[in-house]
Structure formats: C-alpha cells, structure tokens
Amino acid sequence: MKIKANLISGRTADQGAHLEAKTHKGYFDACTYCELNSADLKRLGASEGDSLKITTEFGEVVVFAKANEGNPDGLAFIPMGPWANAVLSPDTHGCGMPGFKGVPAEIEVTDEKPLDMKSLMKKYMED
Amino acid sequence: MLVIKDAVCSLCGSLCDDITVTVEDNKITKIENACILGRSKFVGMLEHDRIETPMIRKDGKLAPVSYEEAIEAAAKILVNSRRTLSYGWCSTSCEAVSAAIQLAEETGSVIDSTANVCHGPTALAAQEKGSPSATLGEIKNRADLIIFWGCNPVHAHPRHMVRYSSFSKGLFTEKGRKGRTMIVVDVRKTDTAKLADKYVEIDQGSDLILVTALRSIINGHGDVIPEVIAGVPKAEVLELAETLKNAKFVCIFFGMGVTQSRSKYKNADAMSSLISDLNQHTKAVMIGMRGHYNVTGFGQVATWETGFPMAIDFARGYPYYNPGETGANDLLVREEPDAAIIAAADPGAHFPQKAVRHLARIPVIQIDPYPNPTTELADVVIPSAIVGIEAEGTAYRMDAISLRMKKLIDTKFKTDEEIVKDLATKVRELKRGA
Numbered sequence: 001m002k003i004k005a006n007l008i009s010g011r012t013a014d015q016g017a018h019l020e021a022k023t024h025k026g027y028f029d030a031c032t033y034c035e036l037n038s039a040d041l042k043r044l045g046a047s048e049g050d051s052l053k054i055t056t057e058f059g060e061v062v063v064f065a066k067a068n069e070g071n072p073d074g075l076a077f078i079p080m081g082p083w084a085n086a087v088l089s090p091d092t093h094g095c096g097m098p099g100f101k102g103v104p105a106e107i108e109v110t111d112e113k114p115l116d117m118k119s120l121m122k123k124y125m126e127d
Numbered sequence: 128m129l130v131i132k133d134a135v136c137s138l139c140g141s142l143c144d145d146i147t148v149t150v151e152d153n154k155i156t157k158i159e160n161a162c163i164l165g166r167s168k169f170v171g172m173l174e175h176d177r178i179e180t181p182m183i184r185k186d187g188k189l190a191p192v193s194y195e196e197a198i199e200a201a202a203k204i205l206v207n208s209r210r211t212l213s214y215g216w217c218s219t220s221c222e223a224v225s226a227a228i229q230l231a232e233e234t235g236s237v238i239d240s241t242a243n244v245c246h247g248p249t250a251l252a253a254q255e256k257g258s259p260s261a262t263l264g265e266i267k268n269r270a271d272l273i274i275f276w277g278c279n280p281v282h283a284h285p286r287h288m289v290r291y292s293s294f295s296k297g298l299f300t301e302k303g304r305k306g307r308t309m310i311v312v313d314v315r316k317t318d319t320a321k322l323a324d325k326y327v328e329i330d331q332g333s334d335l336i337l338v339t340a341l342r343s344i345i346n347g348h349g350d351v352i353p354e355v356i357a358g359v360p361k362a363e364v365l366e367l368a369e370t371l372k373n374a375k376f377v378c379i380f381f382g383m384g385v386t387q388s389r390s391k392y393k394n395a396d397a398m399s400s401l402i403s404d405l406n407q408h409t410k411a412v413m414i415g416m417r418g419h420y421n422v423t424g425f426g427q428v429a430t431w432e433t434g435f436p437m438a439i440d441f442a443r444g445y446p447y448y449n450p451g452e453t454g455a456n457d458l459l460v461r462e463e464p465d466a467a468i469i470a471a472a473d474p475g476a477h478f479p480q481k482a483v484r485h486l487a488r489i490p491v492i493q494i495d496p497y498p499n500p501t502t503e504l505a506d507v508v509i510p511s512a513i514v515g516i517e518a519e520g521t522a523y524r525m526d527a528i529s530l531r532m533k534k535l536i537d538t539k540f541k542t543d544e545e546i547v548k549d550l551a552t553k554v555r556e557l558k559r560g561a
Binding site: 094 | 138139163164166167168171175176187243244247248251279281282283285314315316317320328331332383384386387388389391392418437438450451452454456457460473475476477478479480481482483484486487496497498499500503504
C-alpha cells in the first residue's frame with residue numbers, strides 16, 4: 001500500500017543534541033525516521049519501527065516509521081539531516097532557499113533498512 | 128578546580144550567557160543552567176569524535192598530514208579555482224567571519240552563510256519591508272502577547288521561553304507565564320503548541336494567506352474573509368486579530384515554518400506589513416528564531432564589511448549580491464563552483480541531494496572541530512578549536528545583541544580565525560610565485 005503525503009522537515013531536540021556528534025549512532029537514531037499520525041500508519045499497514053520508503057521527484061530514502069498524533073492526516077515529518085535531504089526539493093524559487101517543507105511524497109512499507117550516515121554519503125561520492 | 132560563571136553557550140541563537148562551567152584538569156566536568164543542546168555540546172565534547180589531525184584525501188581515503196601540508200593543499204585548491212564557494216562560518220566567531228570575508232575577496236570567491244538554508248528569506252524580507260524588532264530584554268520586560276509562528280522552541284531553542292519569552296518574569300511582566308498570552312501558529316501540534324493558550328493549526332504552506340487575512344481584518348476589511356481561510360475557520364481568525372489588536376505589546380517569533388514554506392521570503396515580508404498595521408493600534412515587533420549561535424553575527428559582519436548580509440560574490444572584484452543567483456544552493460544546483468571551502472557548518476547534512484551531489488564532485492576544504500557528513504565529501508580537512516569553549520570570540524544573539532564568548536579550557540587546535548589567516552598568507556605566497 002502506498003500513500004501520498006506532504007513532506008516537511010525540521011529541528012528536533014535529539015537531532016540538535018547530536019549536531020556536533022553526527023558520526024554517532026545517536027544521530028542516526030535522531031534523524032532516520034518519518035513521523036505520521038496513527039491513522040496514516042494504519043492506512044500504510046505500518047507499525048512503529050517498520051522501514052518506510054519515501055519517494056519524491058528528487059530521490060528516495062528509507063527511514064523508520066514513527067507515530068506522532070500531532071500531525072494532521074497526510075503530513076509527514078522527517079528531522080532535518082542527510083536522510084531528509086535525499087528527498088527534499090533543491091529548487092529555491094529564485095530566492096536562495098531550497099524546498100525543505102511542502103514536498104509531495106509517496107510512502108510505502110519496505111524490507112530495506114535505512115543506510116547509516118557514512119554509507120549514505122558514500123553514494124554521493126560514487127555517483 | 129575552576130568554576131567559571133556566566134559563560135556563553137555557543138550552540139543556538141539564544142546565546143544563553145548564564146552558564147556555569149566547572150573545569151578540572153583542563154576538562155569540563157560539570158555544567159549548570161544549560162539545556163539538552165548546550166549540555167551535549169559542552170559536556171559531550173569530551174565524548175564525541177573530534178577531527179584529531181589535518182587530513183588530505185588520497186586514493187579515496189582521508190589520510191593524516193601535517194598542518195602545513197594541509198594549508199598548502201588547501202591554498203592550491205583556492206589558487207587553481209576559478210569559482211570558489213566559501214560557505215558556513217556560523218558556528219564560529221565574528222573575528223573568523225571577518226577573516227573569511229577577506230579571504231573570499233582576495234580569491235574572488237562567493238561567500239555565503241547558513242542563512243541560505245535558514246533565515247535568508249528573513250533578510251530579504253527585511254530589505255523589502257524592514258524588520259520592526261526589539262531586544263529579547265524588551266520582550267522579557269514588556270511583551271504580554273507572545274506568538275510562535277512556524278517555530279518550535281521547545282526543541283530548537285529550549286531555554287528561550289524561560290529566559291526571554293513566555294515563562295520569563297520582567298519589569299512589567301512580573302506574573303510571568305500567567306500574565307502573558309502565548310499563541311502558536313503551526314502546521315502540526317508541536318511540543319511548543321502543547322504549552323500554548325491557543326494553537327492555530329493552518330494548512331501547510333498557507334502562512335502568507337493567513338497573514339494577509341489578519342491584515343485585512345485589522346485594517347477594517349474583515350467582510351472579505353471567506354468562511355475558512357488557510358484551513359482555519361473565519362471566527363477563529365477574527366478572534367486572533369482581536370487578540371493581536373488588544374494586546375499591549377506583541378512579539379511574533381517566527382522560524383523555518385515561515386522561511387522554508389511556500390512563498391518563502393514573501394511570508395516574512397507580509398508579516399512585517401502586519402506588524403506595521405498592528406502598530407497603528409498597539410506596540411508590535413517580530414524576531415526571527417535564529418539557529419546557529421552566530422549566524423546573526425555573520426550577517427552583521429558581512430553587512431558592515433561588504434554592504435550585504437550573505438551570498439556575496441567577489442568575482443567582479445567588488446561585492447555583488449543576488450541571493451537567488453549567488454546563494455550557496457543555487458550555485459551548487461547550477462554546478463557552478465569548481466571548489467568549495469566550508470567551515471563551521473555542514474552542507475553535507477543540510478543541503479538537498481542535488482547540491483550535495485555537486486559538492487561531492489569538486490575539491491572541498493573543510494575546517495571544523497568535528498567529523499560530519501561534509502567530512503565524507505572533503506578533500507582537505509583541517510581541525511579547529513571550538514569557539515566558546517576552547518577559544519574566545521564575539522557572537523551576536525538572535526536579536527543582534529553582541530556577546531563575548533569565553534575561552535574555558537586550553538586546546539592544541541588552532542582557531543578558525545588563525546587557520547583562515549594562515550590560509551590567506553599561503554594563497555598570497557602562491558600567487559606571488561605565479
């Protein structure tokens with residue numbers, strides 16, 4: 001089952017606490033998830049901790065599912081970081097700022113696991 | 128044992144200057160008053176990975192080299208580049224920023240700050256309409272209506288509400304939280320929204336519409352508002368406008384929800400007009416919730432040295448500024464830079480994939496205390512001292528108040544300022560040789 005969502009990214013305290021410790025497992029844990037409300041997770045057939053593949057016109061990334069009842073239906077949140085940026089919009093609309101919020105995305109359950117930080121960055125070096 | 132009081136926390140734009148640090152054997156063993164972000168930086172630095180030595184990428188792997196070798200390799204990259212991007216300079220001192228601007232001028236580079244992915248649109252809005260502002264001290268002492276719009280200080284600026292806004296007690300706000308109204312406007316119920324007297328949930332990307340609706344009502348044209356606007360029922364918007372007009376001192380704190388969503392700089396531009404309208408009825412100001420502790424300082428130094436706050440292109444021999452063209456992301460997406468020098472910031476983590484892909488292709492010099500995703504792309508890596516812990520320097524708080532950061536412990540690492548100056552000396556030497 002695939003669902004369509006509006007993807008935003010942003011700061012969290014855990015992500016911020018690992019700003020200067022991005023090689024640590026704590027940073028991976030703080031950034032590699034996508035928050036949806038329980039109703040959306042149910043529509044996906046996903047439970048917390050399942051792997052989700054997020055696809056946008058700019059790329060795809062695998063992160064873990066997490067529930068957040070504060071999200072309205074169809075709003076997906078991934079903490080700012082290299083995982084979110086694999087799928088966010090590079091278009092600045094001529095004002096310098098990329099599209100970090102409001103990117104149409106498709107979300108589905110997958111068997112793949114999220115890449116660790118170094119493996120994710122290695123992909124750029126191999127491109 | 129040394130106890131240092133009133134140390135300045137060099138993490139976020141709140142720049143809390145009441146931190147007590149205990150130092151034993153040149154190690155920080157205790158920290159008081161800091162939030163989770165500050166604590167992990169100050170205490171965590173003993174546990175985190177550091178970049179221990181200068182490195183150069185050889186056969187795909189970063190290998191240790193001497194400081195002199197790294198400076199020489201970096202200088203060669205800069206001298207051989209026809210279009211260098213200098214980026215970051217926000218988790219460092221104003222003194223380092225000043226040296227970086229001089230290096231950018233001498234090498235004909237473009238220099239940009241992390242505002243490019245943060246409050247850059249706020250700077251554009253200020254240039255279009257102005258930015259009616261106040262110090263955080265004024266907010267603490269006077270503001271009876273605090274609005275957090277598209278920002279989440281519980282996570283991003285954890286002590287902001289206690290020190291400067293919602294919960295703080297001041298001269299005319301002696302009742303603290305009880306005497307203030309706190310409203311949150313956001314697209315999802317954040318932890319900050321849970322603490323508010325009123326939470327207004329809007330459709331993602333409709334900030335400009337709501338600001339415009341509020342302006343219409345405040346200017347006496349409430350009749351044009353449809354029954355639901357920006358996902359909010361009209362009655363709720365009318366009530367919000369009334370609350371704004373009837374407050375004694377309004378402060379709208381705004382964040383990435385405003386600058387990164389659709390309409391980008393036009394959102395803060397309209398908000399500035401809203402503040403202007405409100406000032407016909409009461410006192411109102413707006414303050415951007417700045418992220419990196421000295422991103423405000425970069426803007427200050429760059430403005431007084433070049434006339435522009437960010438995205439400054441020296442290719443013509445004089446400062447040229449057009450953020451949609453000379454901003455770091457636009458340059459990288461156009462695949463224009465043929466080299467980059469990155470300090471005190473992490474575009475590897477915080478730029479979208481297309482920009483990162485170009486960074487991976489070109490020679491990258493990184494100056495930073497810590498390894499991060501940018502290190503994975505870098506060709507020359509130079510470790511630096513942590514400003515505010517291992518080096519002193521000046522930083523500007525989100526309300527553009529300058530504070531002097533203290534040196535708390537000794538270090539073997541050079542400061543960003545020293546590294547940039549060494550690099551500039553080497554660049555001049557190579558150019559003379561040519």
